[in-house]
Amino acid sequence: MPLRPERLSKYRNLTRSTEIEAINLNPIQSGGRAGNYPEVVKSVLNFIDGYSTCDYCIKGRLEEIETPPLCDFHADLAEFIEMDEVRLLPGCRQAQFAAFHSLASPGDYVVIDSLAHYSTYLAAERAGLKIIEVPNSGFPYFEVSPELYAEKIEEAKRVTKKTPALVFLTHVDYSYGNLADAEAIAKVSHEYDVPFMLNCAYTIGRMPVSGRKLKADVVVASLHKSFASPAPSGILAANGEYAEKIFRKSTVKGEWSGRTFPNKEVELLGCTLPGCVVVGVMAAFPYVAERVERWSEEVEKARYFSSQLTKIEGVIQLGQTPHNHDLLHFESSSFFEVARAHPRKGFFLYDELKARGVVGVQPGLSRSWKLSTYGQSWENVKKAAQAFLEIAEKYNIPVS
Amino acid sequence: MPLRPERLSKYRNLTRSTEIEAINLNPIQSGGRAGNYPEVVKSVLNFIDGYSTCDYCIKGRLEEIETPPLCDFHADLAEFIEMDEVRLLPGCRQAQFAAFHSLASPGDYVVIDSLAHYSTYLAAERAGLKIIEVPNSGFPYFEVSPELYAEKIEEAKRVTKKTPALVFLTHVDYSYGNLADAEAIAKVSHEYDVPFMLNCAYTIGRMPVSGRKLKADVVVASLHKSFASPAPSGILAANGEYAEKIFRKSTVKGEWSGRTFPNKEVELLGCTLPGCVVVGVMAAFPYVAERVERWSEEVEKARYFSSQLTKIEGVIQLGQTPHNHDLLHFESSSFFEVARAHPRKGFFLYDELKARGVVGVQPGLSRSWKLSTYGQSWENVKKAAQAFLEIAEKYNIPVS
Structure with a gap:
């Protein structure tokens, strides 16, 4: 229906x-x-048209296009994360679903860490799978242990008389920024001969990740979360027999027309991530390859930030301490006390931070909040920490 | 693994x-x-960062974000195509799969036109469905008829003792650019009480499309194909009970954590199309809303182009004549004759066109090829037609 221009x-x-x-x-x-990366901006602009990556597509598959160099890019990316096969998808959740849908059947069990992102639960639900959660250690560290993975795999075996279809781990979780011991959990998984899948949404593109060293059979990641890339973009990587299953070719045949599509990968619906997004990812790659080598400095910034904020009475940092990732979760009885008496309630913290040029803490939260220092200059990290200290002082919260 | 900078x-x-x-x-x-659209370029640049659309996300769902105005956009888009509910997805194929996966069960039959895009076959295959193709009339018109749809629905009933799960039609097909009689086929579908799904990849954003008038229960479309949008982008729209089924809410519950996600739509894995792509689509909307009103001129251009090329001896236009869409498919015994004797074989046509400033005809093809005049100025349409006539003359093919 025609809409009026003013609408x-x-x-x-x-x-x-x-x-x-x-x-x-x-x-x-x-x-x-x-x-932040001029080459990414330029490439996105150059390929902003819908099917811009298809100028020289010959075989009808994204990862075989030579101009722009998508073919090389897929191979280089596989080497970068040390996995056999890599495909690009429009997000980590789509990658998770594709793996679940290929490697498990409706009714199968999958064992996941209880810190997994909601998209893991939804991907399993959409694939008709049953979830067994591996408990975490709770307040204040919230860690998952390889021993509990073994227990939960045993539990799945008792219930279903077979091993679970998949063991799933979130490499760094979105709640506490805990870096899980992937290798140890992979070992447990493989002792039971179950494929091990690792969600690297918060790690690939931030820190060096090797699927080989972590013994992952399947790796998924979000590129718009950690790879300096435009959205929507993600990775699905797999090794050996799992790559064969996930990236299986189409076998459908039109019974009247005889049409077949033997070159197309059915789980990817033939082609996955055309246009400016994939070119943006590719242009981000050189920057990302360089920045992951500076990961230890990012951890240092996070630890510094945590050390500053925990000077405020009543503020503690949740999750692993010392912390191994830029995602930090703080809890604060003192800011919460201020909020209770403040006319703006919990929003006071957002307001006060904003007034000091700091955003990204969810509006309304004061009792506990998450933030990340990733990619900030030391100057900004110090400024942001200082803002919290100033707010504490303003409201008469002791700072040691 | 670290890659060397020169790599x-x-x-x-x-x-x-x-x-x-x-x-x-x-x-x-x-x-x-x-x-071509300055506002699209500007908006993509502004939202190039991965989670740029999430600055003011409160409820965790894309279509509820008010800044940028994604909430209004979903409602306006639904009104524009006259469907109850619209969601944005990273492509038409993902939209097709989501509908198949929600409205049919593995082993179910779906009746599709034999001109459907390969992604329709793959989406059905991935969902475990069986395909019954509706034959087309073959050379030279390749049309699908409502009568044959009825026959094929009857066939599905004979084989499975029940009606097919879905009737699927490609509104305008990618091979011949034929505009199907969607309303008549919807009528047949509804006589059997089967939901009718329409693939508008080549129509929404080019010409006015009303799901209500065409009596579609589900509409899918590619935005990077016809909506002047960056890739990857697509639409999934549905009415009434089908919208309820496709956009059903998550019911999964973590048995240890108690975590639930009742606000998230499971078939969409919670959130679908963040970042610069969705903002680009939104910025394209005002242009698209205006350009669909000029559709008749685009048809005129295509018909003019066809009238010029068919002056060349041995060249015929396949599909509906007079044509109702900008996608044109030509067959040429005369160019094919030239190619057989030419040192560059079929590539001669590509070379000759390129030398005259015309690209987009697949390199190597001379016997039959597809092209589209959409969005070209009259001057360009005439220039491009003239290029073909000049090539014919150069190789002594008579032009009437």
Whole structure:
């Protein structure tokens, strides 16, 4: 139905100021800043048209296109994360679903860590799988142990008389930024002869990750979360027999037409991530390959930040301490006390931070909040920490 | 594994010249030119960071975000195509799969037109469905008839003792650019009480499409194909009970943690199309809403182009004549004769066109080829037609 032009005026001049006007500590955004990298911006502009990557597509498969160099890129990316086969998908959740859908059947059990992202639960649900959660150690460290993985695999065996279809681990979780002991959990998984799948949404593109060293059979990741890439983008990587199952070719045949598509991978619906997004990912690769080598400095920044904030009375950092990742979760009885008496309630913290040029802490939260120092200069890290200290002082919370 | 910087140099300076240096008639590209629209370019640049659309996300669902106005956009888009519910997905194929996966069960039959895109076959295969093809009328018109749909539904009933799970139609097919009689086929489908699903990859964003008028229960479309949008982007729209089934909420519950996600739509894995792509689609909307009203002129251009090319002896246009869409398929015994004797074989046509500033006809093809005049100025349409006439003359093919 024709819409009147004045109805459509709100879709003109769509701009964003967050990254320009303030230090943004939002943990889902910190690893996905593509605009910081001039080559990414340029390539996205060059390939902004819908099917721009298809100018020289000959075989009808994204990973075989030579201009732009998508073919090389898939191979280099596989080498970078040390996995046999890599495909690009429009997000980590789609990659998780594709693996679940290929390696398990409806009714099968999958054992996952209880810190998994909601998209893992939804991917399993969409694939008709049953979830067994591996408990975490709870407050204040929230860690998952290889021993409990073994227990839960045994539990699945008792219930179903067979091993679970998959063991799944979130490499670094979105709640506490805990770095799980992937290798040890892979070992447990393989002792039971169950494929081990690792969600690297918060690690690939931030820190060096080797699927080989971590003994992962399947690796998924979000590129717009940690690979300095535009959205939507993700990785699905697999080894050996699991790669064969996930990237199986189409066998359908039109009974009247005789049409077949033997070159197309059915789980990927033939072709996955065309256009400016995949080219943006490719342009981000050289930057990312370089930045993962500086990971230890990012951990240092996070630890510094944590050491500053925990000077505030009543503030503790949850999760592993000392911390091994830039995603930090704080709990604060003292800020919560302030919020209870404040006319803006929990929003006071957001307001006060914003007034000091810091955003990314969820508006309304004061009792506990998450943030990430990833990719910030030392100057910004110090400024942001200072903002919290100033707010504490303003509200008469002792700072040691 | 660390890659040496010189290995990565090929990912720098990723540029594209196709749209700048020549008239591009590639039919998969003609409706997806986003770079022609300044507001699209600007918005993509502004939202190039991975989770840029999440600055003000409160409820964790894309279609509820108010800044940028994604909430309004979903509602306006639904009104634009006259369907109850619209969601954005990373492509038409993902939308097809989501509908198949929600509305049919493995082993069910789906009746599809034999002109369907390969992604329809793959989406059905991935969902474990069996395909019954509706034959087309073959050379030279390749049309599908409502009567044959009825026959094939009867066939499915005979084989399975029940009606098929879905009737599927490609609104305009990718091979011949035929505009199918969707309303008549919807009528047949509904007489058997089977939901009717319409693939509008080549229509929504090019021409006015009303799901209500065409009596579609489910509509899918590719936005990077016809909506002047960056890739990957697509639409999944549904009405009434089918919308309820496809956009059903998650019911999974972590047995240890008690975690639930009742606000998330499981078939969409919670959230679908963040970042610069969705903002690009939104910025394209005002342009698209305007351009669909000029559809009749696009048909005129295609008919003019066809009238010119068929002046060449041995060249015929396949599919509906007069044609109702910009996607044109030509067959040419005369060019094929030239190719057989030419040192470059079928590539001569590509070479000759390129020398005249025209690209988009698949390299190597001379016996039959597809192209699209969509979005070209009259001047370009005439120039491109003239190029073919000149080539014919150069190789002594009579032109009437």
